[in-house]
Amino acid sequence: MSGLFITFEGGEGAGKSTQARLLADHLRGLGLDVDLTREPGGTPGAEALRDFLLFGGHDLSPRAEVMAHFAARADHVDRRIAPALAAGKVVICDRFSDSTEAYQGHGLGDGDPALLDMIAHLRALVPVVPDLTLVLQVPPAIAVARMAERANGRTDRYEALDTAFHARVAAGFDAIARRDATRCRRIDASAPMYAVRDDIRAVVGPYLKRAGNA
Numbered sequence: 001m002s003g004l005f006i007t008f009e010g011g012e013g014a015g016k017s018t019q020a021r022l023l024a025d026h027l028r029g030l031g032l033d034v035d036l037t038r039e040p041g042g043t044p045g046a047e048a049l050r051d052f053l054l055f056g057g058h059d060l061s062p063r064a065e066v067m068a069h070f071a072a073r074a075d076h077v078d079r080r081i082a083p084a085l086a087a088g089k090v091v092i093c094d095r096f097s098d099s100t101e102a103y104q105g106h107g108l109g110d111g112d113p114a115l116l117d118m119i120a121h122l123r124a125l126v127p128v129v130p131d132l133t134l135v136l137q138v139p140p141a142i143a144v145a146r147m148a149e150r151a152n153g154r155t156d157r158y159e160a161l162d163t164a165f166h167a168r169v170a171a172g173f174d175a176i177a178r179r180d181a182t183r184c185r186r187i188d189a190s191a192p193m194y195a196v197r198d199d200i201r202a203v204v205g206p207y208l209k210r211a212g213n214a
Helices: 016-029 044-055 062-086 097-108 113-124 140-149 163-179 193-210
Strands: 004-009 034-038 090-094 132-137 184-188
Touching: 004 016, 004 062, 004 097, 004 193, 016 034, 016 090, 016 132, 016 193, 034 062, 044 062, 062 090, 062 097, 062 113, 097 113, 097 163, 132 163, 132 193, 140 163, 163 184, 184 193
Parallel strands: 004 090, 004 132, 034 090, 132 184
Antiparallel strands: none
16 A cells, blocks of 8 residues: 655744644544655755755855755655655655745745756656645744744744745745645644644545545
8 A cells, every 4th residue: 555645834933843743643543654754854965955955154165055955855765755655654744845835936046937947857856746725824923923932943044034935935835835736735824723623633534535545
């Protein structure tokens, strides 16, 4: 039996990591074999690249930064995601290729067609595609408030960028959700945490049945 690949996407403050963990716990409670992972990261090599990309203080060119994200993704897919799916597991990933398009293509690249075209070509080389992508969306004011609440932690370089950057990222995710409407499901993440959790469970349920897992 092939596995099920679910990704969580969205801007800062949308609650992706929390909701990914809640979904993983729920599915494990149903007796499913779940691998909860994240990007960039998920393997030792990819985690090293994550630390460099988010906290390394580098000044890579836009094309180089995109390639670094896809290098981390290649290791993650080859060493963790693809084997887990082949073993019939449910893989839940906090961010995947859509984040590269939204953050690097739209946020940092300001929608540069050449950069977006490069991202599309690299995405086509990735041998796995999510079965379901949950795009968590929140109004800017809520996102800012949530980022302020967690400001006592380690702030990465994307969180520290200005509101115009985050607006471009949000617009990028919106464009992706419209373009790939069959794969992507929008989730209103401005609701209370457990209401969002229940909305996500309702969306995921039919996918579990389709995959023969419930």
